[in-house]
Amino acid sequence: MKKYILIIALLFSALCINVFAQTKSYPFEVIKTGKGKQTLFFIPGFASSGEVWNETKAVFEKDFTCYTLTMAGFAGVQPQPNPSFEHWKTEIAHYIKDNKIQKPILIGHSMGGGLALAIAADYPGLIGKIVVVDALPCLAALSDTSFQSKQKNDCSPMITQMTAMSDTQFSDMQKQMMPRLVQNASKLDLIVDWSVKSDRTTFGQMYCDFFNVDLRKKIATIKCPSLVLLESYFINLKPTIEEQYKNLKSAHFEYAAKGLHFIMYDDQEWYLKQLDTFIKS
Incomplete structure (x- = not known):
């Protein structure tokens, strides 16, 4: 009888684990594509879809497993x-x-780049490499060098x-702002x-929350190779940018x-070349 009770207990435990694995909810949707021993993990920026990585994945998913x-x-x-x-x-x-993903390469844009930095800092043994696409350890400090995060x-x-904004007001605000962020007119709409399809409460909360993030000290714990790709304007602020990153020794x-x-x-051709060189090195 004890033998059967033990078997039933083990089966019940296995069932619970399986149900948990199937029902656990994460704060994101994920699409898995490609096949390869090495994994690329794509994290989009603020209010962006994972579709922002479509052109990137088209180049790499034939050789890599991609999670977007x-x-x-x-x-x-x-x-x-x-x-x-x-x-x-x-x-x-x-x-x-x-999901037992071994040493993935995290590739994050904007806020996604901040998340890549934070993950690599807090879980240094988990990540193989990181690519930060136009993100800073502390966005607020770019305009306020004395900035300190609020507890x-x-x-x-x-x-x-x-x-409080109407749909029209919010849409108009996004249409005015986006030409400052992307030069490729075919991608504006x-x-x-x-942005317009984003939940407005999440939009406001995360805009405010991310602007309070300061990773300048935390990134000192990052051990993996790190590539930081920055937009052309930032070359004018190079000392300021690299001062923010001074604790990331692998950058x-x-x-x-x-x-x-x-x-x-x-700058797609340049960007893909940088990624290819870094990922395959």
Whole structure:
């Protein structure tokens, strides 16, 4: 009888583990493509869809396994309660562990680049390499060198401002802002559409939360090789940019020759060459 009880207990335990694996909810949608021993893990930027990596994946997924995220509440993905940079960072790391992904190369744009830095810093044994596409350890410090993160950051005013706008007002705001971020006119409508489809509460919360993030000290714990790709304008701020990154000893910096924040669209040939060299080295 004890033998059968033990078997039943083991079967029940296995069932629970299987159900948990199937039902565990992460704060992002993920698409897996490609085949290869090495894994590339793509994290899009603020209010962007994972589709921002389509052209990149088309080049690499024949040789690599690719995981592409779209964060909850962005670009039409169902929002989740209480989003935060810290929670998203932790859950991406958990996903990598839960799925036994060995030493992935994290490639993050904008806020996704910040998440890549934070994950590599907090889980240094988990990540193989990181590529940071036009992101800084502390965005707020670019305009305020004395900036310090608030321990209790109240994002409710920003959420109220975003949710109070009509759909037309919000869409018009995005149409005015996006030409400052992307030079490739053929991509403007697409990027605006991702923002417009984003949940307004998530938009306000994460805009406020990310602006309070300061990774300048934390990145000292990153051990893996790191490539930092920056838009062309930042060459004018090179000392300031590299001062922010001074604790990332493994960093290699490259500055685009043209274009704006969406480097993968504005200087695509150069960007893909940098990725290819770094990933395959």
